[in-house]
Amino acid sequence: MTEPLSLSPFNLAPDDIAWVRATLARLSSTQKVGQLFNFATFGNDQQPIRALNRLQPGGMHRFMGPDLAEGWRATRLALEENEVPLLISGDIEGGNTSFPFITPLPNQMGVAACADLDLTTRLAAVVAAECRALGFNWSYTPVVDLNHAFRSAVVGTRSFGSDVTTVREQSLAYIRELQRHGVAATAKHWPGEGYDDRDQHLATTINPLSMAQWEASFGAIYRAVIDAGVMSVMSAHIALPAWIRHKRGHSAPQREDFQPASTSALLTRELLRDELGFNGLVVSDATTMAGIVSWAERKELVPSVIENGCDMFLFSRTPEQDVQFMLDGLRSGALSEQRLEQAVTRVLALKAALGLHRKSLDExxxxxxxxxxxxxxxxxxxxxxxxxxxxxTLVKDTEQLLPLRPERHRRVVLVRQPFKAFFPGSPEPSVEPLLASLRAEGFELREFDTAQPPSRDNADLMLYLVGNEATPTASHIYLDWYALHGDIRGAMTRYWRDLPCLMISFGQPYFLYDAPGVPAYINTYSCVEPVQEALLHKLLGREGFTGVSPVDAFCGQEAARF
Structure with a gap:
């Protein structure tokens, strides 16, 4: 019989397999249970890390604080105090999902808008280099979801777009290069997000596709990344009723149809493992989300995540209690010895595939x-x-507004949405660099004021600056016209028949749905400083627009094109 650890994606040599088996054999049941957990650490305080180290976890997910040196010391402590080498994971998604001390790279939608797989490969090499420099050996990227339900606030800019071929090819280029440089990639969010406009942080979401539709979309993507050797898959709090009904042979809706994949043996063990042949590590999505905590009582939920197919349990609000729930599940039979052994074997195999057992602390x-x-x-x-x-990406300019010129558009009225940080530790997004550059070019900027509404007598241009990147718990994407224009009368007012108007989204690309008549619209996908620097040159006509929209920015509304 072929040794599964010698197969893709682990591809372990006999010495590495021997290390996995020997390590597994010497771990106590409590230590094995510890290996199942990947705990989140927020900031750089060393005390919480020391507390987690006592649980001997398999991994730590680092949301680092803003000080690099302190963050480095906190990660070093985590590595020093664990005998079995730690997996150090992070959501290294680009855009605002980053740290202030790393290179400000585009998010996935910005990457896709470049429409250049060579650039994607080069970006993945940079991500890998900076991950390794920070101690990360496991990235929870790429997102392989599809942008179909454009109101979804959580998929959006985290995805490579809505086209199956684009998502597949971009993901393959990224995975191959990231893993070539020694960082494990993760395809997420199994079994596929993007057709439900809700957010699994807030509710269990539903993938509504038939199995034929699923096979032609998410099935094709997951089969490709598995064949390419992706080391891990994140099983999310998303249901796929078509598969459950196919396996169970019923048509009338039942509660089981809507069970999140993270707790479903049918989705994770039978579809992902048996049907698609995935041999790597399956990590649950964060178990603090409403999409899973609303499904079952915690003491039942914790062992069921591992028993039903995940190999690692992600995050915990009460780590000691969740470890105890896992141990209780092992003693009661809710978690079988067989599944415990399988899961810990894969955790150790991932560590061996990354060579962690052979590397020094400095490596x-x-x-x-x-x-x-x-x-x-x-x-x-x-x-x-x-x-x-x-x-x-210049989506539309129906009145040939661009390029902007101080002699024609000197008096600019700004209308702004508040910008919000995405993940803990992410830099606070701001468009001030762009505004400072516009002032330096001779434009006079003032904020929109209901007491002094813009008119041809006092303004030459209305400039709308909107759009956060994909944001958990934000519920839905929309323009709040009341907030933008200050009151109920303002919410019903549109200025583009009286003044030149330009709307720029620095995040989600879908605001033409709520502003179909705006004559000029640009998507930048994020507001990192390199984007703002490049945008200035394009606004002033010094560079052309080259971005290719990875989604239908008109949201299916033909009227929005005019």
Whole structure:
């Protein structure tokens, strides 16, 4: 019989397999249970990390604080105090899902808008280099979801778009290069997000596709990334009723149809493992989300995640209690010894595939000076500027407003949405660099004021700056006209028949749905500084627009094109 650890995606040599087996054999049941957990750490305080170290977890997910040196020391502590080498994971998604000390790269939708797989490959190499410099050996990327329900606030800019071929090819380029450089990739969110406009952070979401539709879309994507050797898949709090009904042979709706994949043996063990042949590690999505905590009582939920097919349990509000629930489940039979052994074997196999058992501490986290030299290296920043410039997409300019000129558009009225940070530790988004540059070019900027409404007598241009990147718990994407224009009368007022108007989205690309008549509209996908620098040159006509929209920015509304 073929040794499964010698097969893709682990591809372990006999010595590595021997390490996995020997390590598994010497771990106690409590230590094995510890290996099932990947706990979140927020900021750089060392005390919480020491508390988690006592549980001997399999991994830690780092939401680092803003100080690089303190963050480096906190990660070093985590690595030093665990005998079995730790998986250090992160959501390294680009855009605003980043840290202030790393290269400001585009998010996935910005990457896709470049429409250049060579650039995607080069970006993945930069991500891998900076991950390794920070001690990360496991990235929860790429997102392989499809942008279908455009109101979804959580998919949006985290995805490569709505086209199956684009998502597949971009994901393959990214995965191959990231893993070639020693960082494990993760395809998420199994079994496929994007057709339900709700957010699994707030509710269990539903993939409504028939199995034929699923096979032609998500099935094709997952089969491709599995064949390419993706090391891990994230099983999410998403239901796929068509598969459950196919397996159970019923048609009338039943509660089981809507069970999240993260707790479903039919979806994770039978569809992902048996049908698609995935041999790598399955990690649950965050178990603090409403999409899973609303499904069952916690003490039942914790062991069921592993028993039903996940190999690692992601995040916990009460780590000690969840570890105890897992141990209780093992003693009661809710978690079988067989599943425990299988799951821990895969956790150890991922560590061995990354060579963690052979690496010194300095190889797993380089000395701080070396880390500082790698982050924001000149070549990395040059790539960020190139991709930023190539991604910006001019969606429409029906009245030939662009390029902007101070002699024609000097008096600018700004209408702004508040911008919000995405993940803990992410830099606070701001468009102030762009505004400072516009002032330096001779434009006079003032904020919209209901007491002084814009008119041809006092303004030459209305500039709408909107759009957060994909944001958990934001529920839905929409323009709040009341907030933008200050009151109920303002909410019903549109200025573009009286003044030139330009709307720029620095995040989600779908605001033409709520502003179909705006004559000029640009999607930049994020507001990282390289994007703002490139945008200025394009607004002033010094560079052309080259971005290719990865989605239908008109949201199916033909009227929005005019």
């Amino acid at each position: 797993r986290l380089p000395p701080l000076a070396e880390t500082e030299r790698c982050l924001r290296a000149p070549t990395h920043q040059a790539l960020a500027r190139q991709m930023a410039a190539q991604s910006i």
